[in-house]
Amino acid sequence: MTQSQSKPAKPVKPSMESSVKQSVKPLFGFHALLADLAAWLRRHMLTVCFVLAVTFVNVTTRILCAFIRQPFPPRLARVSFEALTRGRWYTAPISMLYVPDLGRLFIDIPLILVAFGLTESVIGKAKTVWVSLITTLGGMALGMGLCSLSDGHSPQWHAISHDGAVLGPLILVAGTLMCASAFTAMLWRRRIRVIGYAVVLIMFLYRGEASDYCLLAAAMIGHVLGYLMSSATHGDEYRHGAVYEMRRLVGVAAGVQAIGSLVAVSSRQSFGLLSTFGLLTGSTDFDTGRVIDCLNGASHTDCFTQYRMMRLTMPGNWLVSIMPTLMLLLIAWGLYRGRHLAATLSIVFNACTIALSTVFYVAIPLSYVDGLDAGAYMDAISALQRHGAFHAMLATMALPLLCIVIIILFRACFTIRTKSETVLRGIAITFAAFVLLGLLYVGYGLSMPSGFNETPLLVDLIADYVQRLLPIGLLSGVEPAFVPVGLLSEIVYQCVGPMFWLVALCCAWGGLRDRSMINDAYRHRVDEIIGLGGESMSFMATWKGNDYWFSATGRSAIAYRVSYGIALTVTGPFGDPDEYEDDLRAFADFCTQRSLTPVFYSVHAEQRDELVSAGWNALDVGTEMVIDPAAWQTRGKKWQDVRTAINKAKRDGITDVLTTFKESPFSVQTQIREISAQWAGEKALPEMGFTLGGVDELVDPRVKLLYAVDADGKVLGVTSWLPTYENGKVVGWTLDFMRHRTDSVNGIMEFLIARMAERLRDEGKVRFMSLSAAPLAGMDGDGMEQSAVLDHVLQMVAHIMEPAYGFHSLFRFKLKFHPDESKVYICYPDAAKLPQISLAVAQAYVPSLTPAEAMRFVRTIMPAKNE
Structure with missing residues (x-):
């Protein structure tokens, strides 16, 4: 039967599967978010199961402990040398499932979801399990070993020897995350490690429990393990980052200092090396009568504890202790934004902290000693040494000094200046507030002596006014000259400090916000x-x-x-x-x-x-290389390289997208930053500026972005184009930013430049397309x-x-497009x-x-x- 004689074929009915596919409608809004969440849960079952197990164990145990009236967490959840030597090895894995109190779940669960979820996506479920096992066991052994090396009277030593320590679930996550970071892209690898170590060091330096030693040890072991596992990427190390990335990392480091003091304040146990920087709490009840007895000359062993508790019970003093932390957070935000004023404020603020720690830990106690009596002076120094004053001073000074060094080393990252008028106005307002509040406080004290337990002297009022502006953690060893005994006196006593800091914060905010930038x-x-x-x-x-x-x-x-x-x-x-x-x-x-x-x-x-x-x-x-878009063509032998790049990109499914940075998807923005950071990391010298733009210059909505992306959404290369105007109309575009991935296909930049020329030729609206000039090349x-x-x-x-920047190589590259030279x-x-x-x-x-x-x-x- 010939084809012409064949009967017409019957229409084929769609299969059940194709019918279902045709009936499925795309999801939008809330339903799409639920679908994305369900898909994430399916891909991260290991993380989900671990989170559910931790939550179930803690909540169930807490209910059971409340029912039988036993402390939570139970003794079974505390690991110690004593328990391990007696064969109770099971306390170690059990301790990793518990948290000290249920409130910690609101912190630990999100961290586990993010960290373990990322790890599971990067290295897979199997590697996540055995890496977590290695880093956890190693971290526990090394961390408890470090605690055992400390003095036998230290709280960490007692915890790991007899009392037992609750390790917590984060120890299972920290080392695994650091190991997985070695397999992420360069930009994310650095961010994960900086933020991860920032969180771990906050716990270690400011809280200092035995579990924090294990947490830090696990993170370090995971870091080393990731380095060994990803040996193929060793050549892809970061020498230095782009300016925008470095300023953000310094801002994160400054945030550690601010948040750390809050950790020390809120923690029930503050044993960290830097806990004295923010340690404000105590276990002794405040007794007003006992404080007055101490000031009247009665000798009590807990007088200085009572002084501290007196300050602690006053809301105004609490605000004064919190507001410097807010100032540090504001400064950290300014550093993150690259503000020069924030760098200056950080240096000044930390220098003042160093000076104050020296004054209050050493200078003030020694001022009570007769300086003419050398023997008494040496005895006083020995007493300060025995009671840990020098240790506390050095611990308090350590982090501020480190922050000053970091700011000085990276000072070139903070180039965004504030108007001099704004800075001077802020200084004047802050100084005026300091003077006026001081006059108010001193004037009230002299005019209303009955509001205090004894008549204050002018010198004592001035000295006490300065103390009203300082966090009470620095005043632990300072005897107050007087205390307020009336309601109005307490209001004045407590309000001058918060009012000054409120003015200082407002002035700092005014100098750091965006619309105050110079020019x-x-x-x-x-x-x-x-x-x-x-x-x-x-x-x-x-x-x-x-x-x-x-x-x-x-x-x-x-x-x-x-x-x-x-x-x-x-x-x-x-x-x-x-x-x-x-x-x-x-x-x-x-x-x-x-x-x-x-x-x-x-x-x-x-x-x-x-x-x-x-x-x-x-x-x-x-x-400068200039191209006439109207005359653009790629015919002839001399255009072979450009034609090859265009054809190869088409065969590989690579397309070009013309947009602006802000209009591009967030994933594209992130990839562009990653490509730029990778490019900067390969250079022996830092990223250049002046007539060479970076990522910061891409965000201008007038700048066009042309990037190449493959079928999987991976950005392979990117170029930016600066407009040239004439009477409000764009008459030309100039090439500026030009970066590509180290593993991208050859010819990706030729493809992008050629596509831009084709686009401009087809539009027919501009007179020229400039490839700009390679600095110091073509002379x-x-x-x-x-x-x-x-x-x-x-x-x-x-x-x-x-060799570092390849100016001449760039010059020769642009000659491929046979431009007019100017x-x-x-x-x-x-x-x-x-x-x-x-x-x-x-x-x-x-x-x-x-x-x-x-x-x-x-x-x-x-x-x-x-x-």
């Missing part, structure tokens, strides 16, 4: 002017870190940075093109009036000619004779920095300033170079020298 008003004007006109790289003038000069009409401006007495511009003038010629002269006069040397950097030929005709020197510092040394020194210096810098120049008026100009250019590009990075940089270039 914020100027930047708003810049955003308006940039739309009037500019050159291909003029949009870089809108970036943070620049100062601005505005023309008399306000229709044009110049962005610049000052260092070493040099005002180094970010390209030439922008705004109204009719004013550019006058702007060059006016800006030079502006700098001269302020004893600055103007230097125009990355200007084009037109402005160079104007300056050279006025007697300036000029030297080319790079070559041909055609400057003036007197510029030979600077020419040689810049060429030498370019040669030395090539020189950019540096113009300066005085050849005597060449040393400062060289330093200013280097400082602008690499403002955060540290000695350690310089040594890595030297090691990077050594092979090149040997060759």
Whole structure:
């Protein structure tokens, strides 16, 4: 039977499966969230079962203990050397299922869900089980061993020897999470370890129970185990991060200091090395009569305990103890946002803590000793040593000193400055509050002596006013000169401290919030002017870190940075093109009036000619690559590499997406940050700035983002494009940010640049597409004779920095697209300033170079020298 004679085929009925698929409707809103939660639970059954087991064991036992009137947790849940030597080995695994009280479940359960869930996703269920077993047993052995090395009278020693310690379920999680972090992406690996160690160290330093020793030991063992298991990724280590990432990590570290004091305050047992920094509680009841007896000369062994309890029972003193913690949290937030003021406040605040700890632990007790009696003085020092005053002082000073060192080492990360007017106003208001509240307190004490147990003297009132501003933990060993006995006196006594700290917090908040940034008003004007006109790289003038000069009409401006007495511009003038010629002269006069040397950097030929005709020197510092989108094509042999990249991307299912950073999905934003951090970690020198943008410059909604993504949603490479305006319309786009994964396919950047050119050609709305200029690359040394020194210096810098940044490689890469070449120049008026100009250019590009990075940089270039 031929095909023409065949009967028409009957329609095939859809199968049951296809019918079901067609009837399924996509889920939205709450139902979609429930579906996602159910899917997560199915994928993480090990985590879910463990959480349910911990919850069931603790809740059931707590109910049973309440019914039989026994303490919770039961004795069976406490592990100790005594129990282990008697064969009760089962106390160890049981102890890991219990928490000291049910309230801890609200903290431990979310941590377990996040940490164990992540671990189960990264290394799988089987590895999660045996890694958890290894790290837990090792952590318990090492942690209890560390406790046993301490003095036999320490509370940790008694806990692990006789009383027993509740280990808690977090010990099963900490080491496993640290091990799994070795298998995550570079950015997340660093975040997990920093935040994980921050939580563990808070417990260890400020609470210091035996279980915290085991927790820290388990985390360290897991870290080492992950390093050994992931040997294939050893070459992917972080040398240093991008500025935005480093400032966030420093902010997290500063948050440890703030939260740690709260842990010490809230913990029922504060045995940590730094618990004295926030230790405020005690077990003795406060007795007002006994305090007055002590002040009247009666000798009681618990007088100083009563003094402390007296301060503790006053709500105002509690607020004064909490408000410095709020200030530390506010400073940590400012550090996280990269605020220079937060770095300064952190140094000042921690320096004051160090000074106060010295005064209250040592200086004040020694002030009661007759300084002329050398024997009594030495006896007093020995007494302080015996009673732990020096230990407490050093413990209190340790973390503030470490924070100061960290801030100084990473000071280049905190570049966002606050207006000087805002800073000065905040200082003035804070000082005025200090003086006015002091006058109020002293004046009330002198005018109402009946409100205190004895008539206060002027000196005692002033000294006591200072104490009203300090956390009561620092005043544990200080005898009060008097105590309030009336209601009004107690109100004044307790309110001056909180009022001062409230004013200080408000001033700090005003200086750290976003709208107080330096040049914020100027930047708003810049955003308006940039739309009037500019050159291909003029949009870089809108970036943070620049100062601005505005023309008399306000229709044009110049962005610049000052260092070493040099005002180094970010390209030439922008705004109204009719004013550019006058702007060059006016800006030079502006700098001269302020004893600055103007230097125009990355200007084009037109402005160079104007300056050279006025007697300036000029030297080319790079070559800008410009493409005409209307003429874009990839035909011919010379375009073979670009065509190959485009075809390969299409075959591999790679697509390009044109959007902005804020409009892109959160997963894409995270991957872009990860790619940038990975790129920065491969460099021997820190991430550059000035005319080279980073992730911080991507968030501007005017900047376009073109990224390549595969079929699985993995971002392989990303580019950013800066607009050039003319009368409010975009007339060109300039390439800036250009990063890709180390394991991405070859040709991904060629694909992205070619796709951008195709898009602009098809739109037909812009005149040019600039590939920007590779700094210090493409120089041909055609400057003036007197510029030979600077020419040689810049060429030498370019040669030395090539192994670290690959400027010349970037220059050769851009030649693949056969662009039109346009020189950019540096113009300066005085050849005597060449040393400062060289330093200013280097400082602008690499403002955060540290000695350690310089040594890595030297090691990077050594092979090149040997060759």
